[in-house]
Amino acid sequence: MSCWETIIDYGLRSQGIGERLLPRNDFTLCQQFTLIGSGMIWNVYFGLIALCTGFFMATAVALGKAAQSAWIRKPAEWFIFVFRGSPLFIQFFFAYFLFLSLKAQYPVFSPLTSAWAGALVVLFLNTAAYSAEIFYGALQSIPKGEIEAADAYGLSGWSRFRRVIWPTMLRLAWPAYTNEAIFLFHATTLVFFSGFPALQQRGDALYYANYFADKTFNPFIPYPILAGYFILLTLVVIGVFGLVNTRLNRHLPQERRKRLKIKPQVIR
Amino acid sequence: MPPHPTRLVNFIFSYCTDPASLEGLQWLSCYLTTGKHMSMYYAFGTVLLLLAITAPVALAFGFGGASAARSHFAPLRWFGKAYIAIVRGIPDIAFFLFFVIALDQGFEFIRHKIKCPDWQEPVRQGNDFVICTAAKLPLGNAPQWVHESYGFALAVLTFAIVFGAFAANVLFGAMRAVPHGQLETAEAYGMSRRQTFWRILVPQMWVYALPGLSNLWMVLIKATPLLFLLGVEDIVYWARELGGSKQPQFTDYPHPDWRMWYFLALLVFYLAFTKVSEVVLDRIMARLTHGQATAAGEAQRKAAA
Numbered sequence: 001m002s003c004w005e006t007i008i009d010y011g012l013r014s015q016g017i018g019e020r021l022l023p024r025n026d027f028t029l030c031q032q033f034t035l036i037g038s039g040m041i042w043n044v045y046f047g048l049i050a051l052c053t054g055f056f057m058a059t060a061v062a063l064g065k066a067a068q069s070a071w072i073r074k075p076a077e078w079f080i081f082v083f084r085g086s087p088l089f090i091q092f093f094f095a096y097f098l099f100l101s102l103k104a105q106y107p108v109f110s111p112l113t114s115a116w117a118g119a120l121v122v123l124f125l126n127t128a129a130y131s132a133e134i135f136y137g138a139l140q141s142i143p144k145g146e147i148e149a150a151d152a153y154g155l156s157g158w159s160r161f162r163r164v165i166w167p168t169m170l171r172l173a174w175p176a177y178t179n180e181a182i183f184l185f186h187a188t189t190l191v192f193f194s195g196f197p198a199l200q201q202r203g204d205a206l207y208y209a210n211y212f213a214d215k216t217f218n219p220f221i222p223y224p225i226l227a228g229y230f231i232l233l234t235l236v237v238i239g240v241f242g243l244v245n246t247r248l249n250r251h252l253p254q255e256r257r258k259r260l261k262i263k264p265q266v267i268r
Numbered sequence: 269m270p271p272h273p274t275r276l277v278n279f280i281f282s283y284c285t286d287p288a289s290l291e292g293l294q295w296l297s298c299y300l301t302t303g304k305h306m307s308m309y310y311a312f313g314t315v316l317l318l319l320a321i322t323a324p325v326a327l328a329f330g331f332g333g334a335s336a337a338r339s340h341f342a343p344l345r346w347f348g349k350a351y352i353a354i355v356r357g358i359p360d361i362a363f364f365l366f367f368v369i370a371l372d373q374g375f376e377f378i379r380h381k382i383k384c385p386d387w388q389e390p391v392r393q394g395n396d397f398v399i400c401t402a403a404k405l406p407l408g409n410a411p412q413w414v415h416e417s418y419g420f421a422l423a424v425l426t427f428a429i430v431f432g433a434f435a436a437n438v439l440f441g442a443m444r445a446v447p448h449g450q451l452e453t454a455e456a457y458g459m460s461r462r463q464t465f466w467r468i469l470v471p472q473m474w475v476y477a478l479p480g481l482s483n484l485w486m487v488l489i490k491a492t493p494l495l496f497l498l499g500v501e502d503i504v505y506w507a508r509e510l511g512g513s514k515q516p517q518f519t520d521y522p523h524p525d526w527r528m529w530y531f532l533a534l535l536v537f538y539l540a541f542t543k544v545s546e547v548v549l550d551r552i553m554a555r556l557t558h559g560q561a562t563a564a565g566e567a568q569r570k571a572a573a
Contacts, residue, residue, distance in 0.1 A: 081539070081543075082535075082539065085538065085539045085542040085543065086490070086535050086538040086539050086542070087489075087490040087491070087492075087493050087538055088490075089493040089494060089496075089504070090493055090504070090531060090534050090535050090538060091535070093504065093507075093508075093527075093531045093534075094528065094531035094532055094534075094535055097511070097525070097527040097528035097531055098528050100525070100527075100528070101525065101528050186358075186359035186360065186361075187359075189359045189361050189362065190361060193361070193497055206359070206361060206362060206365070209362070209365075210365055213365065213366075213369060217369070217373075217396065217397045218392065218397070219365070219366045219369040219370050219373075220370065223362055223365070223366040226358075226362050227358040227362060230358050230359055230362070231358065
């Protein structure tokens, strides 16, 4: 079987399209590359959607944490504490069993017991909490002069937020937010190891890498392939966030623009 | 071997002898003190043990890595930088899953080479990893506790390698944060490179390293449930095991699926643990910055004045 046929058979295997049976023996390099790459679709799906939706909730929670009223501030603080103070792995397990018991009572919740929706909800809340803490830090360090200048121009309320506070907050938070995005993509590999079942062996990249390592008893091929894919993904994330960073900083003189620096902040 | 007695259990509370007759809180107190629950409480000890062993070992690995990355001998420097860099692009869980098998096979391969020098066949045959029986780790006839300790030791080593890389990154940054003038002064006093490193750089770097290291401690706490993935019978294992629904014919304490509540308990345990660590680390930081020439130290001085 040529490699091209393997790609046609297994390229979309993680979505349930193509050959049903996974290879059982005589694993070729091509099969490992194709299946692990196919699994990456899940990692990109979880990471991308959680990031895009989590962004808005993070902004809201950050504003909540910076609010004067304790009725708004306390829930925001607790939300951030609960999701940042406990392991994501345990959050996944808890959420999965919570959704299972909800499903037993109200059938409406049945999609949440499968990974595509349930794990996405957990990742969304998790990244919202981590990003909210970053955005809150940035809100606190907005130069006083910029807000005073906005006041002097007669801006207030929504337009002051939309035109002055929010862009500055994003600009200050962006390097840390880039790290958050990278580690969110890494965290997506936990999904299929934490209760959420991989129906009909439709798993993510780590699921397939683990499958090959178990079957061949040789970790030295599938895991480096997985690592290669993730390095590529990380580079893409850095590239895209770098472009946004340039745009956010475009009004600053060249030498004051901050370059993105990648600092690992690791497991959640 | 004598026939295994089915109900030879030590009861903590005397009224637990007949669970079927119990109600409410009494039932719960008996349920939570069964032998299996005791194993779960021991598993909390396993987690603490893992933290207690891993933290210093990872710090040592990190120190080695950071020193290597500063080395003037190029291959050593490349090794140090590569070690630090592995944490940046690749998910840590992949490392956990990788190192556990790789270390195991590595150890067995070395023992195989030493113990069975005249073995002719290749070690990898298709999908099998074949070594002579004498080189098996642990030996096939070893008692159960040896198998468990070996698994735990592999997990500790894996944690130490991965977290050593994170610690190396923090310490490398801290070493660079020590003001350069300090090192130049040391050289002006005629200290050798080694003396400058041990007498000037290392004592001063800890203040700069502490924020990063305390962050790392939090991260390490949050990584302990991953022990489950490494095949250790830890709290996650027991929570799944004990929480699943139990039928009356197999147990004295039948109950529906309670895994949600078990994981809620774990969640609360971790939140409390993080909170306590946060408070303690803040105190340590306040003590260490006392009298230091850093912004935080300056703030303390002003507040006291």
